[in-house]
Amino acid sequence: MKPLKITLIIIAFVSFWSCKKTENYQVGVDLRDSVYIYSKELYLWTDRMPDIFDFKPKNYSTAEDVISVVKTYSPVLNGKYVDRFSFVQRKSEWDNVSAGNRVDYGCGYRFISENDLRISFVYANSAAGKQGIQRGWRLLKVNDIVPDNSTTTVSQLNTALFNSTNITILFRKNDGSEVTITLTPQTYTANFILDKRVIDNNGKKVAYLMFNSFLGGNGGKDTEAELTQAFDFFASQGATELVVDLRYNGGGYVFLAKYLCNLIAPASAKGKVMFTERWNSRYSEFDETSYFDNSSGKLNLSRVVFITTSSTASASELTINSLKPYLDVKIIGSATAGKPVGFPVLPIIMDRTNANANYVVAPVAFQSFNANNFGDYFEGLTPDKLQIDDVSRNFGDVNEACLKDALNFLTTGVLQRNIENTQELFVTKEANEVFNKEHHGTIKLMNPKIFIKK
Structure with missing residues (x-):
């Protein structure tokens, strides 16, 4: 009965606020308002959140901005908000992520020193998996990029590894031999x-x-x-x-x-x-x-x-x-x-x-x-x-x-x-953010x- 109960409450909540307005703010059919309304109703720390007329969701540029502000109403621990997790995402993207459906090269990456970038895992059904790429292989060159964990190079690697239509990588295998492999993103589960x-x-x-x-x-x-x-x-x-x-x-x-x-x-x-x-x-x-x-x-x-x-x-x-x-x-x-x-x-x-x-x-x-x-x-x-x-x-x-x-x-x-x-002491903050x-x-x-x- 939980889904029905929460649905009835949220429908009533949404309907109520949809009819309300003040001189300064009117609630309407807007993604930003909806993100606020669901959050205000369900958020673990809802008692800390202001009402919609004080929050004014449409004053923010995007729904992502709204949920980012919502997270600031969570408690603070050692100078950081404990909510680093609430999110908004396109439904089509979420449906694919949750089902394990992907369109990418099919592997993860991790620095183990300032200029030593390795494959951290490989999905068997992916382009990388079908090419026999394995965890531990070192990336000596990604297209024309020689890996290091500087901010500029990490940004270039991020584009090449996650936002490209093909990529050529020079690898050093775990046995010391080298091989060049060209990958194209594939759809896989x-x-x-x-x-x-x-x-x-x-x-x-x-x-x-x-x-x-x-x-x-x-x-x-x-x-x-x-x-x-x-x-x-x-x-x-x-x-x-x-x-x-x-x-x-x-x-x-x-x-x-x-x-x-x-x-x-x-x-x-x-x-x-x-x-x-x-x-x-x-x-x-x-x-x-x-x-x-x-x-x-x-x-x-x-x-x-x-x-x-x-x-x-x-x-x-x-x-x-x-x-x-x-x-x-x-x-x-x-x-x-x-x-x-x-x-x-x-x-x-x-x-x-x-x-x-x-x-x-x-x-x-x-x-x-x-x-x-x-x-x-x-x-x-x-x-x-x-x-x-x-x-x-x-x-x-x-x-x-x-x-x-x-x-x-x-x-x-x-x-x-x-x-x-x-090893992990050499990994920069930027590298951790990119490769996780x-x-x-x-x-x-x-x-x-x-x-x-x-």
Whole structure:
């Protein structure tokens, strides 16, 4: 009944304000007004927001400007607004992103030193994947650009790698050989399990899962099927330990986070609290507690290791935080993004005959807390062992820095405290912004078809 209830309230709210005006401001059929109205109604910190006549959405140039201002009504932590996540996007773009449908070269990029740019991941079905490009390959030249992490060069690389119709790259492979490859963007559906294997680790079988997103086709059901197959494979191989690599996983659907939690959780968690969502005071009836299934746990685990970076966010953090009360959870890598909040993604239909005129808005609407009532990790979940993202080695390589630490811990029960080197210290702010482009979130499925503009 939640979707119907929230719809009736929003329709009444929109209809009421559509008829209102003051001497200085009139509410009308305008995308900027709609973004404000949905945000004012659902925003987790709605009590901090002014009414529409004081806010005056149409005084801003774009809907994106409106949502940027909305975010300034969130609390401030260490000089920064905690809401870095609410967004507005064209509906057609969002539909493709959420389904994993892409038109690009199909790989990620990351600097490991001032002039050493590497492939960080590759989607198998993409142009890069079909050419056999692998994580760890070094980009020696991109068209005529020799990579370095200066602001000017990063801007040029951004254009070449993300906004071009073809590209020629000189690579140095992991074996030291060099190859030149020309790529053209292709339409493909991303596979979000980038690697799965069982590793023999000093007589113990360790399952390794590199999981890149909680999104996917058919509303995430395709990814659910991938996860099922992965854990069936782990169980069939007799795995008794687990390493989950979420280093680039920016989140996605809440139901997939719950599904992964159930696959990992021990039998002792059956029927117990997984997490609780808390909405704003207007929608406190939406507060909801999720519980572990009675079928929880395929591997009979007592501990689990997660690999993380600052790109690990939202549904990824929800998964880690929800399992902490029930398992010995260890985190290796760097602190996560710090996103204990989520949102429904709501369509704003401006023109039913023109898809490009329609948008979605996603104001932060709820915060999640685990069974120990912990959910204030806006500065990220802290790793038990700091370690670099060792982009010089492929996923599943037992000598990759994070996985090596994980396997050592699963053998000895000890995590060394020192960080082994400082690759990430060379990465500039601009480079981080350019080469971490995945935009996900913790997405609440609430029958979005009924969230249509007045």
